[in-house]
Amino acid sequence: MQDIYQHIEDHIDEHIETLFRLVSQPSVSAQRLGFDKAPGLVKEIFESVGLETEIVPVPNDGLPSVYGHMAGERTDRTLLFYTHYDVQPTDPIELWESDPFRPERRGDRIYGRGISDDKGNIIARIAAMKAFNEVRGGLPCNLKFFAEGEEESGSPNLPGLIAQRGQDFSADACIWEGGGRNASNTPFIYLGLKGLLNVELSISRLSGDAHSSLATVLPSAAWRLLNALKTIKGDDDRVLIEGFYDDITPLSESEDAAITALPDETEELRRIHGVSDFVNEVEGEALRRKLYLTPTANIAGLTSGYQGAGFKTVLPAAASAKMDFRLVPEMRPLDVLEKLRKHLDRHGFSDIEINMIAGVIPYRTAMDAPWVKLVAETAEEIYGLKPEITPNMAGTGPMHDFGHGIGMPIATSGVDHPAHNIHAPNENITIDDFLLGAKQAALIIQRFAERGAE
Ligand SMILES: [Zn+2]
Structure with a gap:
């Protein structure tokens, strides 16, 4: 592989220039900013390495995906890059x-x-492909490259797109976004993501806000909502929705061992968030297990009455709360929604309305999959250290659509590092992280061509 690695290093200026071009083009999905040009630029970059590329419309007039594919020497082996x-x-x-x-x-x-998340990953993989083309005259296996346009907005139209066109994107295995190094420079890989149910609970009890002197006789929407919320979670942090935990699948032995082997994040989380005590006083391994393996019932926002300057003696007519439930395999957003409705009804809160805002199904690739072993070996070879493997992260993403919807094992590799400030001001990446990510992408392509994912 030295010839390929050398090519990636020799052309680093060119790769950074391409990355700068891509980053210079805004593509903020939340604001629909820059999408007149961004898909076209991605298509142009894909085509520059020989990918036959199309801009793929998604349902509901969403922001398009860009998809390219290219045949390689082993035409019976197809690898998919998700970015x-x-x-x-x-x-x-x-x-x-x-x-x-x-x-x-x-x-x-x-x-x-976007220089790290996720344009850095896109160009690192493009750099790997370019090296194969120019050094070896082509790729050693088939490759499909999928770049979504709405990931940072919760991928609202991806399930619809997969339902329509999933088979076009099918492959034997997939490399997701979001791998690289952690704070101690150990490579990390994750195999799954939590799902999500976003809802708004609301109640209206009066035709309009009233004078608060009437609070003796008029019902309060705010207290009503609080009392309903209080039934959802106990003081011990256990969610009290009947059957909420029923569909959680226990970890396999190897997944369990992987969680045990992960480094202790207690002090780092303490420092970052300025807390002394965590929920239920968890620390160390118990903290990891709670963080990665348990679902949440979080209040993301509460709205009622007057919160401006001074004071207003008002009895608010209405109250609402936004809640997100992070779900672990094999919980399902619609099932949790139904259980939440039943729970509120059973506790006498039929008057609380529930409006579902979004749902994402959780996903986890089996730890024992040969694909996981292959990707872990490439990480160790490139970074010189055994990777830390997390069965599923605390965050959410549309992995289920690819892993289950289309059907393929998924692992991650990439250019990430906690110092990159992704989603925050001064997002950055080092040239080193880029080179390592590009080289690992190349090695994954090579090993997959040799061994497949079976
Ligand atoms: Zn990302």
Whole structure:
């Protein structure tokens, strides 16, 4: 592989230039900013390495995906790269030291919105493909490259697209976004993501706000909502919705061992969030297990009455709360929604309305899959250290659509590092992280061509 690695290193200036071009083009899905040009630029970059590329419309007039494919020497083996070309909004803009859409280099870091998440991953993989083309005259296996345009907005139209066109994107195995190194420079891989149910609970009890002197006789929407919320979770943090935990699948032996082997994040989380005690006083391994393996019932927002300057003696007519439930395999958003409705009814809160805002199904690739072993070996070879493997992360993403909907094992590799400030001001990446990510992508392509995912 030295010939391929050498090519990636020799062409680093060119790769960074391409990355700068891509980062210079805004593509903020939350604001639908820059999508007149962004898909076309991604298509152009895909085509520059020989991918036969199309801009793929998604349902509901959503922001398009870009999809390319290319045949290689082993035509019976197909690898899929999942990435996204949309980025997070740049707020708070005043905390950026340079224009987020005018990437610049300061020392050994380059800065710009999306330069790590996920445009850095896109170009690192393009760099690997380019090396195979120019050094070996083509790829050793078939490759499909999918770049989503709405990931940072919760992939609302991806399930619809997969339902329509899933088979076009099918492959023997998939490399997701979001791998690289952690704070101690150990490579990390994750195999799954939590699902999500977003709802709004609301109640209206009066035709309009009333004078608060009437609180003796008029019903309070705010208290009513609080009492309903109080029935959802106990003081011990256990969710009290009947049957809420029923569909959780226990970890396999190897998944369990992987969680045990992960490093202790207790002190780092303490420092970052300024807390002394965690929920239920968990620490160390217990903290990891709670963080990665248990579902949540979180209140994301509460609204009622007057919260402005001074005081207003008002009895608010209405109250609402936004809640997100992070789900672990094999919980299902619609099932949890139904259980929540039944729970509120059973506790006498039929008057609380529930409006579902979004749902994502959780997903986890089996730890024992040969694909996981292959990707872990490439990480160890490139980074020189055994990777830490997390069965599923605390966050959410549309893995289920590919892993289950289309059907393929999924693992991650990439250019990430906690110092990259993804989703935050001054997003950055080091040239080193980029090179390592590109080389690992190349090695994965090679090993997959040799061994397949079986
Ligand atoms: Zn991302």
